[in-house]
Each structure stands twice: as structure tokens, then as C-alpha cells.
Amino acid sequence: MDPYSIDTYLNHGKDLASCTNLTDSFVLFLQKLLFQSELQNKFSKPMLWMGIYAAIASLFCILPMVADLLHGLKHKKLWFPCKYFTLNAASLTVIAVAMKLPMDVSNSMQNDVDQDGKLGSMAFMCTMMANLLPSLATMDSKELITNIIALGVLVITLVVNVYIQIETGAISYLNGIYYSSIACMYVVMLLALLMIHTCSALMILKSKQILESKYKAGHETKLKDLELQQPGRVTVEKLEQHVSNHWIMAETSSPQFMTVCSATTSASGVICVSSTVIHVINMLSTRPNMKYYGSDYKWSVSVIFIIQFSGVILGTIAPILRCLASLSFKVSIKWIWNHIRVFKAESCYTQKLSDWKHSSIPFRFSNRRCKIVIQDLKVLILSFLIGFQKMVVVTCKMIALIPIFFVICILCCFHCWKWLKVMFGASLNVSVEEPAQLQHTKDLSRYVLQLQDDMEFAGRTLKSISKSVNRVIQKAKKQQPNNLMKLLEECSGFEGVGKYDVHQVPSLPEEKYVDCWSLPVVTLTTIAISLPNVQKDMVDGLLRSVSEGLTYVTLVEETLNATDEFVIIQNAARRLWLEVEVYHKWLGNKLQNPSHQVNPAREIVQWFSDTAKNMVTEVENKNIEGSNDDSLYISVSAKSMYRITQTILVSYHDNIDQISQEDLFVQISSMISHMLAACLTNLPQVIAMKCHTNVIEKREASVHTAAQLLGETMHIINNLQDRQLPNLKPDELPFIDKWRDLFLHPSP
Numbered sequence: 180m181d182p183y184s185i186d187t188y189l190n191h192g193k194d195l196a197s198c199t200n201l202t203d204s205f206v207l208f209l210q211k212l213l214f215q216s217e218l219q220n221k222f223s224k225p226m227l228w229m230g231i232y233a234a235i236a237s238l239f240c241i242l243p244m245v246a247d248l249l250h251g252l253k254h255k256k257l258w259f260p261c262k263y264f265t266l267n268a269a270s271l272t273v274i275a276v277a278m279k280l281p282m283d284v285s286n287s288m289q290n291d292v293d294q295d296g297k298l299g300s301m302a303f304m305c306t307m308m309a310n311l312l313p314s315l316a317t318m319d320s321k322e323l324i325t326n327i328i329a330l331g332v333l334v335i336t337l338v339v340n341v342y343i344q345i346e347t348g349a350i351s352y353l354n355g356i357y358y359s360s361i362a363c364m365y366v367v368m369l370l371a372l373l374m375i376h377t378c379s380a381l382m383i384l385k386s387k388q389i390l391e392s393k394y395k396a397g398h399e400t401k402l403k404d405l406e407l408q409q410p411g412r413v414t415v416e417k418l419e420q421h422v423s424n425h426w427i428m429a430e431t432s433s434p435q436f437m438t439v440c441s442a443t444t445s446a447s448g449v450i451c452v453s454s455t456v457i458h459v460i461n462m463l464s465t466r467p468n469m470k471y472y473g474s475d476y477k478w479s480v481s482v483i484f485i486i487q488f489s490g491v492i493l494g495t496i497a498p499i500l501r502c503l504a505s506l507s508f509k510v511s512i513k514w515i516w517n518h519i520r521v522f523k524a525e526s527c528y529t530q531k532l533s534d535w536k537h538s539s540i541p542f543r544f545s546n547r548r549c550k551i552v553i554q555d556l557k558v559l560i561l562s563f564l565i566g567f568q569k570m571v572v573v574t575c576k577m578i579a580l581i582p583i584f585f586v587i588c589i590l591c592c593f594h595c596w597k598w599l600k601v602m603f604g605a606s607l608n609v610s611v612e613e614p615a616q617l618q619h620t621k622d623l624s625r626y627v628l629q630l631q632d633d634m635e636f637a638g639r640t641l642k643s644i645s646k647s648v649n650r651v652i653q654k655a656k657k658q659q660p661n662n663l664m665k666l667l668e669e670c671s672g673f674e675g676v677g678k679y680d681v682h683q684v685p686s687l688p689e690e691k692y693v694d695c696w697s698l699p700v701v702t703l704t705t706i707a708i709s710l711p712n713v714q715k716d717m718v719d720g721l722l723r724s725v726s727e728g729l730t731y732v733t734l735v736e737e738t739l740n741a742t743d744e745f746v747i748i749q750n751a752a753r754r755l756w757l758e759v760e761v762y763h764k765w766l767g768n769k770l771q772n773p774s775h776q777v778n779p780a781r782e783i784v785q786w787f788s789d790t791a792k793n794m795v796t797e798v799e800n801k802n803i804e805g806s807n808d809d810s811l812y813i814s815v816s817a818k819s820m821y822r823i824t825q826t827i828l829v830s831y832h833d834n835i836d837q838i839s840q841e842d843l844f845v846q847i848s849s850m851i852s853h854m855l856a857a858c859l860t861n862l863p864q865v866i867a868m869k870c871h872t873n874v875i876e877k878r879e880a881s882v883h884t885a886a887q888l889l890g891e892t893m894h895i896i897n898n899l900q901d902r903q904l905p906n907l908k909p910d911e912l913p914f915i916d917k918w919r920d921l922f923l924h925p926s927p
Contacts, residue, residue, distance in 0.1 A: 655890025677922025
């Protein structure tokens with residue numbers, strides 16, 4: 180019998196009525212209560228799993244916050260940029276799930292664990308918002324506005340739901356604790372953090388424009404200095420200076436660094452700490468017993484509470500350190516005094532609203548009175564918002580006085596310690612900063628980019644940024660491609676670039692041949708490792724060298740040869756190299772075929788040539804099965820193999836029968852070495868270009884790549900400096916066909 184069917188309860192009611200003197204109405208009332216109780220038990224069963232779901236979502240919010248904290252400590256970025264925990268559609272969805280307890284307005288949660296769970300979720304929300312603030316700077320204008328609106332909807336919905344629970348008594352007085360009062364404090368904090376996020380978003384929109392114009396001016400100046408160097412002869416020292424200067428510009432103009440250094444971030448840090456303190460005090464006061472719960476969420480409430488409490492404690496660390504570090508980055512005691520005497524909102528906070536205020540609205544109607552009303556209404560609303568924005572900024576600066584007090588104490592201790600070192604430097608053998616170091620710091624300060632020109636930037640912060648780029652370069656030096664350097668040092672010059680392809684080779688039918696650096700290198704390597712009589716250690720060494728070299732060849736091609744026709748060839752080369760290096764196959768044909776063991780080198784080369792020609796003919800004439808990409812890949816790879824093998828056969832003529840496999844391997848290795856060397860002469864240009872990108876949000880990562888690349892290739896660049904470059908124009912150096920043509924037809 181179904182325990183939840185109405186017939187079941189009617190039958191129970193008839194039995195009850197026949198056995199007692201109760202009235203029919205009272206019996207029906209009991210039936211209804213029993214039925215509703217059973218239904219309530221049935222519908223509340225999924226709530227346990229909803230609680231577990233919210234606990235898992237909370238954990239997914241904590242992990243990226245901790246990851247950002249560890250990332251900042253590892254890379255000594257004390258402003259703790261948001262790399263993993265960022266504001267986007269995915270994170271907002273997870274946060275909404277984690278806020279299940281305070282969002283629930285229908286479930287009775289009167290136990291102390293339930294009440295503390297609701298308040299703990301609100302404290303957790305404050306912590307997450309404080310951690311998310313710097314991530315606003317990583318978005319473009321459209322993403323920023325969209326995500327701020329989405330965050331606003333989430334916070335306002337949460338606040339409204341909490342207010343409803345306060346009014347209905349779902350959050351109330353219990354065991355001497357006024358939970359409703361604590362909830363009201365959290366509501367105020369959440370609304371304050373939402374206003375801070377909105378204020379910061381408006382500041383970010385305008386600040387990026389200011390910093391971008393300053394960055395462009397500094398970049399153009401440094402680029403002109405670098406262009407004065409002879410093409411292909413830019414020294415490592417000049418490159419290192421170029422990277423260092425761009426590193427400072429990128430770091431100090433970083434949108435996240437700029438946001439962390441603002442008063443709004445300091446205020447959000449104070450609010451985050453306040454919410455954490457309230458939550459800890461409340462927990463110590465109530466000391467909830469995790470074994471007792473009174474809601475449909477059952478024991479999952481305890482799990483949510485414990486996980487979110489851990490998230491509050493761990494998530495507060497980064498906002499505290501950001502708050503203190505942001506002040507120590509740019510201030511001295513004099514700076515603090517000058518900026519706390521008068522509170523005002525800088526123009527970057529209100530400029531965007533002012534621009535909107537003075538902009539025109541594209542009206543779609545001709546009624547003049549309507550235009551006047553709408554325009555006046557827009558001016559009135561934006562004037563109010565500008566005033567409100569100024570009030571928020573001033574309030575944030577007043578709140579920021581709290582961490583400023585601690586920074587003053589830290590700076591006083593620092594200056595006292597510095598004074599003691601100077602006083603007792605002779606006896607303690609403490610070295611004082613030399614004039615040369617001071618001059619170097621002063622030179623670097625020219626590349627510091629700030630919103631206000633009169634802002635003082637702490638010298639210790641500049642030294643820290645300068646040391647960070649040196650650390651990246653020094654660490655990259657330990658990762659230099661030793662196998663590649665060994666291959667380059669075995670052969671000097673670039674003559675091999677003119678030997679891999681000659682014009683006497685007959686073209687295949689309908690051939691439109693364009694070449695890049697990577698494809699002939701991969702093709703020549705394929706031929707070399709297919710020679711079975713060559714020692715295995717020599718083959719393995721060539722494979723490792725080419726594998727390391729192709730990493731940098733790819734960077735050169737992606738940076739300097741990025742047109743569509745070259746990209747097709749480069750994609751084919753990457754796919755072919757995967758097949759050659761991993762599977763030791765060429766277009767499905769196994770390399771080092773046992774049948775080649777006794778064959779002379781000529782027959783192996785001829786086999787590659789014939790096979791390639793047949794494949795091209797099959798693709799062109801029969802349109803073999805498979806996708807167009809596969810056909811293009813086979814055609815491009817086969818054409819490259821045909822031309823190179825034909826070049827080998829034509830170049831050696833009758834002497835190829837006398838060449839052993841070992842000699843052919845050495846000749847091919849020499850050509851590969853020369854081609855890699857010729858390609859890598861473009862590395863200084865690539866490094867210089869990697870220092871700069873037009874996307875301000877990606878500028879830090881780009882200059883970091885440049886520093887990493889410089890450290891790894893310093894020895895290669897120095898080695899290639901000693902070779903005589905061909906008489907090519909700077910814009911011709913990145914193209915292999917220009918090198919080949921010059922060697923085939925040298926200019927007088």
C-alpha cells in the first residue's frame with residue numbers, strides 16, 4: 180500500500196472513527212495533519228543533498244582564493260593579483276549555490292547551528308567580495324559592466340532574502356544572541372562592498388585610459404632607443420635593460436596593481452576583517468554544538484558551517500596583506516600626512532560619470548520637449564551619482580585611516596632600524612647603499628606609471644619590482660636549451676639555408692610553394708633519423724636538439740610570420756613533428772624501415788622523393804578520403820619532402836652513391852644547424868615585441884614571457900652575435916626564402 184496516497188489516510192480515518200467517539204470533523208482534521216506531515220517529510224528529503232551541494236560549492240570558492248594567496252607569496256607579489264578566483268559567470272554561479280542557507284526563506288532553521296550557518300554564509304560572502312575586487316581590473320569595459328550588474332543582482336537578492344527572514348523571525352533572538360542584529364550588520368557590509376565594487380569599476384574604466392596613454396609614451400621612447408641598434412646586433416645587455424624597463428612599466432601600470440593601491444581596496448579589506456571578527460566573536464559566544472541541528476538540511480548544515488568558517492579565516496589573509504602592502508608600496512610618512520589632511524575624490528573616480536553626463540543621447544524622436552526632459556533628467560541623475568561617488572570615495576579614505584595607522588607604526592620601526600644600521604654600520608659591517616645604486620633606482624623611477632604624477636612611489640617597492648625581473652631572468656638561465664646550443668656550436672655560419680632547396684628542382688603539377696622555417700627543419704630531421712646505420716645516440720641527440728629549437732622557431736614564426744599563407748605551413752609542420760617525434764612516422768610511413776638496412780643513402784632519399792610525389796599526385800588528382808585539413812596537411816608535407824629530397828639528389832649528382840649514411844646524416848645536421856641559427860637571429864626582435872602588447876590586461880604576462888625567453892636564450896644570442904649576418908634588410912630577416920635566395924644568388 181502506498182504510504183503517501185490519500186486512500187491510505189481515509190482508511191485509517193474510518194478505522195479510527197469506528198473505534199472511538201470522536202466527531203467526524205476531528206477525524207478528518209487528524210487525517211489532514213498526517214497527510215501533510217508525510218508530504219513534508221517526502222519533500223524535505225532532497226534538502227540534505229542540497230546542503231552537501233552548497234558545501235561543495237563553498238569549497239570550490241575557497242580553493243581558488245587560497246591558490247591566489249599562495250601564488251602571490253610564491254612570486255612575491257604582495258598585492259596578490261586574482262589569477263584563479265575571478266568574477267565571472269562561473270564563479271557567480273558557484274557563489275550563488277554556496278549562499279543556499281541565507282537565501283532560503285521557507286525553511287525553518289531555529290537551531291543555533293542553523294542560525295550561525297546563515298550568518299557564517301554572509302560573512303563568507305563578505306570575504307569573497309573582498310577577494311574578488313582586484314579581478315575587476317582584468318576585464319574589458321563590456322565584461323566589467325556585465326559582471327558588476329550580475330554581482331549586484333546576487334547581493335541585492337541575498338540582502339532582500341535576509342531582510343525577509345529578519346521580518347518573519349526566521350533569523351531572530353536565540354539563547355541570548357541577537358542574530359537579527361548581527362544579520363543587519365552583515366547586510367550593511369554587503370551593501371557597502373557592493374558600492375565599493377561599483378565605485379572601483381567606474382574608476383578602473385577611466386584609469387586604464389590614463390595609464391594606457393602614459394604607457395604608450397614610455398614604450399615609444401624605449402623602442403626608438405632599441406631601433407638605433409644595428410639590426411640583428413642588439414646586445415643581451417641592451418635587451419635586458421629593455422625588458423627591465425618594460426617590466427616596471429607593466430607592473431606599475433597593471434590594472435590589478437592600480438586597483439589594489441586604491442582607497443577602495445583598503446576599505447574593502449577593513450570591512451572584510453570586521454566581518455571576520457564579528458563572525459569569530461559570534462561563534463565563540465554561541466559555541467554551537469555541531470551534533471544538534473533542527474532543519475531539513477540535517478547534518479549538512481554543520482559541514483557548510485565548518486567549510487565556510489575555514490574560508491572566512493583563510494580568505495581574510497589576502498585582503499589584509501593587500502591593504503597593508505598597497506600603502507607601503509607607494510607611501511612614506513610624509514605622503515600619509517599630506518593625503519589624510521584633506522579628503523577628496525580624485526578625478527579618475529568621477530571622470531567616467533562626468534563624460535556620460537556631458538555626452539549626448541541619440542534620440543529617435545523629434546519632439547523637442549521630450550528631448551529636453553530626458554536630457555535634464557540624465558544630467559540630474561548623473562550629478563547625483565557623481566556626488567554619491569565622491570561620498571563613497573571619501574568614506575573609503577576615512578576607513579583606510581585604520582590600516583594607515585598600522586603602516587605608520589611599521590614605517591617608524593623601519594626607519595628606526597635603518598637609522599640604527601647607519602649609526603652602527605661600521606661596527607656591524609652593514610653596507611650602505613652606494614651612489615651608483617641610488618642612481619640606478621632613480622633611472623628606473625622614470626618608467627614608473629601612476630595615475631597622479633605627483634604621487635610618491637616608495638623606492639623599496641621599485642627595488643622589489645626590479646629584483647623580480649632579475650629573478651625571472653636568472654631562473655630562466657638555468658633552463659637554457661643545452662642540446663640546441665650544442666648543435667649550434669658544432670657548425671658556424673648560415674650557408675646551409677641556401678642548400679636545402681635549389682631552383683633547379685622541377686616543380687610538381689599545380690604547385691604553389693611557400694616555405695617557413697619549421698617545415699624544412701622537420702623534413703630534414705625526418706630524413707636524418709630514417710637512416711638506419713647512424714648511431715642511436717647521434718639520432719637521439721639530433722631529435723632533442725631539434726625539439727628544443729622548434730620551441731623558439733615557433734615563437735619567431737608566430738611573432739613575425741603570422742599571415743594566413745604561413746600559418747597553414749606552420750600548422751602542418753607542428754602536426755608533422757608530432758608524428759615524427761612521438762610515433763617515428765612520416766605521413767603514416769614508419770621511419771627506419773628494416774628494408775633500408777642494406778640500402779645506400781641514395782635509395783632512401785629516392786624512396787622519400789617517390790613516395791612524396793605519389794602522395795601529392797593522389798591528393799591533387801584523386802581527392803583522397805578525409806577532411807580538407809588532412810588533404811592539405813599531406814599535400815604541404817609531401818611537397819616539402821619532394822623538394823628537399825630532389826635538392827639532395829640534384830646537388831650531389833653522381834657522387835651520392837659514394838656517400839655513406841653517416842656522411843649524409845652529418846650534412847643534414849649541418850643544414851639543420853644553419854637554418855636554426857638563421858631563424859634564431861630574430862630572437863632579439865621577438866623579445867622586444869613580446870615586451871609590449873596592446874591589451875593592458877595581458878601586458879604583465881607578455882613581458883614575463885619576454886623575460887623568460889631572454890634568460891633561456893642569452894647564450895644563443897651571444898653565440899650568434901659572432902657570426903657574419905648576410906646583407907639583408909631588417910624586414911627580410913624573418914623570412915627563410917629571403918635567406919635562401921641571397922645564398923643562391925649572392926649580391927655583388
